[in-house]
Amino acid sequence: MDISVITDTFDAWTDTTLGWISDNGEWLFEFIRSVLEGTYDGVLWLLQLAPFYVIAIIAALLGWRLINALSGVLAGLALVFCAVMGLWTETMSTLALVITATILALFVGIPIGIVAGFVRSFDRFLEPVL
Template structure:
């Protein structure tokens, strides 16, 4: 008996689908590629065109004014380390890549999570899909992304978005499910419109859990940075890959610590900005 008859090979079915997509939706994929490259290139140019000390000073000043002084100190230390480690261009490329990936992940996950908290059938329907997305090894996402978008930063961002959506979506749904019912009933009793209830009651109440989801999305996106270096995305992931292939421990360690610095920076900035924006509507109300 031929054992190949009982061997399951998903690639036999998946490869023709990818070929069909490339043949029939090439203009769409090309448009997505140009859009992502344009946005990413703009962010990278904005971060790399001025001298490093100008960017650091401007970032610290803006964070101090818009967030708080503690976050400004963290910003100064993180960016100064990236500069002193000799990894400033790679760090700015990684910062731009993660910023785009996390922003798109949140824009996708947040509205779906809100809808899932309101419609239980939708939550039940997407739960198996989220389980699969979080169980599949992250580097697997790079394979179809590269097959469709070729090498470069675009497949890295696409794979990072796919990897970052599930935790944000799950925790968004959980956050809105945990909003106290008496607060919702109070808002409805006052005759407030659904939009007002969402922005003034539900979002502030759900903010602690939403911050956890955002934190997880940022950390998972940064975890993909190293894998993204394998497909030519550049940034700190490429430096880690270079240190591994050349057996240069110093380069790999510096790039790894720079990734940690970027992670701490984004975590503190996101928490500080969201907490400040939450307090502002509460004071105005």
């Protein structure tokens, strides 16, 4: 059997499906994009509001209180190093992306976990995926 028959059929089906999703789901994807972009912009604005040494001190204090003193010192020094190297804007942009992704993961994961805690069949479905 010629494998190109299968791949051509699959390619055509995939193109058709993605075209339909793009045409009919644009409003949903635009909404999701605007929410995520707004969250990212807000987090980035907050991170760029304070001078670099304030963010470095906050990171050092969080590292110290949540893990240990060495982690706090390393977190603070790493941020100071980024500022000294002239990479502060890029560092805050990356940190804003990480914080936004964490918020998204919490908003998706917590409700799914609650439902899985109450619905045994849903939990059995999720367990291999996790």
